[in-house]
Amino acid sequence: MPSTQPPGAAHRDAAAARFGARLKHWRRARRRTQAQLARDLDVDGSYISKLESARRQPTLDIASRCDSLLETGGELTSLLQEEPVVPVEPRPAVPMPVLWTAPPPVSDDDGPPAYANTHTTVTLTRLLEAYIDIDSTMGGQQIRASVEQQAQDIIRMQIGAPFPVRRALLTLAARFARLAGWIRSDNRDANGALFWHDCGQRWAMAGEDPDLAAELLARQSIVHAATGDHAGAVALAGSVKRISPDITVTGLTWAALGEARTHARAGNEDAAMEQLEVAGKRFAEVPGSLLSPPASHGNDYLWHTVTGKVHLDLALAGRRVVHHATEAVPALATALEALSAKHVRDRALTRLRLARALRLAGMTEAATQQLTAAEELSRRCASSRVHAMARMIRELLDAEATPTGLRRPTYGAGRRRRIR
Numbered sequence: 001m002p003s004t005q006p007p008g009a010a011h012r013d014a015a016a017a018r019f020g021a022r023l024k025h026w027r028r029a030r031r032r033t034q035a036q037l038a039r040d041l042d043v044d045g046s047y048i049s050k051l052e053s054a055r056r057q058p059t060l061d062i063a064s065r066c067d068s069l070l071e072t073g074g075e076l077t078s079l080l081q082e083e084p085v086v087p088v089e090p091r092p093a094v095p096m097p098v099l100w101t102a103p104p105p106v107s108d109d110d111g112p113p114a115y116a117n118t119h120t121t122v123t124l125t126r127l128l129e130a131y132i133d134i135d136s137t138m139g140g141q142q143i144r145a146s147v148e149q150q151a152q153d154i155i156r157m158q159i160g161a162p163f164p165v166r167r168a169l170l171t172l173a174a175r176f177a178r179l180a181g182w183i184r185s186d187n188r189d190a191n192g193a194l195f196w197h198d199c200g201q202r203w204a205m206a207g208e209d210p211d212l213a214a215e216l217l218a219r220q221s222i223v224h225a226a227t228g229d230h231a232g233a234v235a236l237a238g239s240v241k242r243i244s245p246d247i248t249v250t251g252l253t254w255a256a257l258g259e260a261r262t263h264a265r266a267g268n269e270d271a272a273m274e275q276l277e278v279a280g281k282r283f284a285e286v287p288g289s290l291l292s293p294p295a296s297h298g299n300d301y302l303w304h305t306v307t308g309k310v311h312l313d314l315a316l317a318g319r320r321v322v323h324h325a326t327e328a329v330p331a332l333a334t335a336l337e338a339l340s341a342k343h344v345r346d347r348a349l350t351r352l353r354l355a356r357a358l359r360l361a362g363m364t365e366a367a368t369q370q371l372t373a374a375e376e377l378s379r380r381c382a383s384s385r386v387h388a389m390a391r392m393i394r395e396l397l398d399a400e401a402t403p404t405g406l407r408r409p410t411y412g413a414g415r416r417r418r419i420r
Helices: 009-029 034-041 046-051 060-070 075-079 118-138 141-157 163-187 190-206 208-224 230-238 248-265 270-281 300-314 321-337 344-360 364-378 383-402
Strands: none
Touching: 009 046, 009 060, 009 075, 034 046, 034 060, 034 230, 060 075, 060 141, 075 248, 118 141, 118 163, 118 300, 141 163, 141 190, 163 190, 163 208, 163 383, 190 208, 208 230, 208 248, 230 248, 248 270, 270 300, 300 321, 300 344, 321 344, 344 364
């Protein structure tokens, strides 16, 4: 007997079923009841139940509002499009090895895309490793667009994938977002860094990786501190340890590091040193690397870098300047020794921090030597932060130098307070 369903009805029913399942997933992920979501959408209390059980056809308006309320990244709206969403082939800005190729599009009725499988996460992890290595070596400006596109492509890939694969893809997307945030921050784009760290934090939580989410929230607090929003940064850092009841010692270590950095930026010496001590104790308890893989550096580099930054930030904030600058020097020197020679950008940045600490500690000649070495390295990388910091330190040292190498106050157009 011929089907009495109108053309396209089967497709709409299948779309409604997928929409209902994903709406239920995101509602639970955001810890909302059906009644709460219905109230926020200003719809009848039974409407959400009917949507989730595919007894009502969703509209684009409802999908868009649900995307906004549940912060899904546009997933629910994309499920109602007539054409399936197909990942865009990445186009790196620099030559890269071809590690994966997206297969041809498939129809909605064929089930989950064939490329959303365990093999996909392996090949994309290899790609992420290559990107991280490039960022540590020459800076990430040339690969920024490719990294950000990959993060978005992975979010599209996880739609409709089996739960274990979807969870792995969400975590991988969060790691791409973390790198995108690094690159934006390295090029002094605070808003861009905050955007990508926030995306990564949400994706990590959806992928059930609270430790990675804690790291990304801690990084957001540090970016806020760098913009001068000290009160907001300290409050945000203090919320990291409460991000999930499933957080482990790795996430708690990031919470302490975030608080130490933000308090140091704000000039809160006692609080900064207390949290640095807490972080040091937790560091010893972390099983494996503190950075979720793939990571280009180990815990030794990370710990000494953070220690040096905390002391340097306190010195720059005017808190016992010589004492904290002197404390920063051996920590940063140890961090420099932990770096591979190929990581040019990271070595240049560490030398510049070391030069800054040496200058504040009154060791001008040693500071000049470190700056000269950093300037040589900076010619081989494309990092806006490295170049800007090198120029700033060079100007300060040149302004303070006399023919005999002694320091003197700085005077410009009118009398200005000397910049630390």
